[in-house]
Amino acid sequence: MDEFQTILKARQFVRNAGVTTAPVELECLAAAANAKIKFMHDLSDDESGQTTQHKGKHIIIVNGNHREERQRFTVLHEIAHIVLELPSQHHGPKLTTGNLMRYGRRPQEEMLCDVFAAECLLPYDLFSKDVGDVDISLDAVKTLADRYKASLTATGSRYAVSAPEPCAYVLSEDGHIRYVSRSKFLNELKGWIDFNVPVPKDSVAHRLIQGTSKAEDYDELPTDVWFNGGIKNRPLLAEEAILLREWNQCLSLIWFDESMKPAHERRHEDEDDEPLLKELDGTLSWLSKSRRR
Ligand SMILES: [Zn+2]
Structure with a gap:
C-alpha cells in the first residue's frame, strides 16, 4: 500500500461513516471500524494509547490526560491500524507519545497510519x-x-x-x-x-x-x-x-501569490477588471490574498 491508496481508503471510510461536520465525531468513526474508545487516566505520560480486543470488538484505549487534539490523533491512528489491517510496527501493543509525535526513522506502516488519521481528522x-x-x-x-x-x-x-x-x-x-x-x-x-x-x-x-x-x-x-x-x-x-x-x-x-510575480507575468484580467472594481469598492479582491507584514 502507498500513500495515495491510503488517502483514497481514508476518504471512502469517512464518507461511509457519514461524517459531515467539524470537529469530526470520533465515536462515529470508531463504530465504523467496529471499535469502542475508552479513556484511561492512569497511563504514564509517554503512553498515548493501545488497542485490545474484547468480545469481537476492538477497544481503543487512549490517555485521557493528554491534550484533546493529541487524544484524537491517537484514536484515529489506532483506527487506521484496524482499517488498513497494518500491524503496529513501532509500539508493540502500546503507542508512545514520542512514537506518535516524532518523524525520524519511522516505519512506512506508521507513516501511512498517520496519513490515514490526518485524512479522517480533516476530511477532504x-x-x-x-x-x-x-x-x-x-x-x-x-x-x-x-x-x-x-x-x-x-x-x-x-x-x-x-x-x-x-x-x-x-x-x-x-x-x-x-x-x-x-x-x-x-x-x-x-x-x-x-x-x-x-x-x-x-x-x-x-x-x-x-x-x-x-x-x-x-x-x-x-x-x-x-x-x-x-x-x-x-x-x-x-x-x-x-x-x-x-x-x-x-x-x-x-x-x-500573484503579487510576487514579475509585473508583466501577472494575470491580465486583473488589469482589465481594475477600473470596474475600483468603482465598486476601491479594492481588488485578489490583492487581499497577498499578506504583508
Ligand atoms: Zn502505530
Whole structure:
C-alpha cells in the first residue's frame, strides 16, 4: 500500500461513516471500524494509547490526560491500524507519545497510519471548502486547527494539499526536512522539495532553528532557497514558519501569490477588471490574498 491508496481508503471510510461536520465525531468513526474508545487516566505520560480486543470488538484505549487534539490523533491512528489491517510496527501493543509525535526513522506502516488519521481528522470534502474560504497564512492554519480540534502539524499538512494556490508545507525535525506536502498547483509548477536533507540555509525555518528568541517569523525569499533550480516565472516565495520546541520540530508554510510575480507575468484580467472594481469598492479582491507584514 502507498500513500495515495491510503488517502483514497481514508476518504471512502469517512464518507461511509457519514461524517459531515467539524470537529469530526470520533465515536462515529470508531463504530465504523467496529471499535469502542475508552479513556484511561492512569497511563504514564509517554503512553498515548493501545488497542485490545474484547468480545469481537476492538477497544481503543487512549490517555485521557493528554491534550484533546493529541487524544484524537491517537484514536484515529489506532483506527487506521484496524482499517488498513497494518500491524503496529513501532509500539508493540502500546503507542508512545514520542512514537506518535516524532518523524525520524519511522516505519512506512506508521507513516501511512498517520496519513490515514490526518485524512479522517480533516476530511477532504469538508476541509477543502474551509481552506478555500480563508487567506493563506499560519494564522489561518491555526484557526482551522482549532475548529477541527487537530494539531497544527496535521492541519498544516492537510492545508497545503487543499490550498487553491501553489503551496507547500514542510515539517522539519532535528534540523532535517522530514515531511513535505504540496498543493496540486505546486505540482503543476514542478516545485519539488527533497526530504531527509538539512533545512535550507537561507530559509525562515533555518533562521528560527538557529536563533534563540523568535518562535515564529515570515519572509519573502528567492525561490531557489527551497526549490532547487528555482521555478519558472516565480522569482520569490513567501515562507511563514513556527518552531515547536517540545519536539525539536519546525513547520513551514511556503507559497506563491500573484503579487510576487514579475509585473508583466501577472494575470491580465486583473488589469482589465481594475477600473470596474475600483468603482465598486476601491479594492481588488485578489490583492487581499497577498499578506504583508
Ligand atoms: Zn502505530
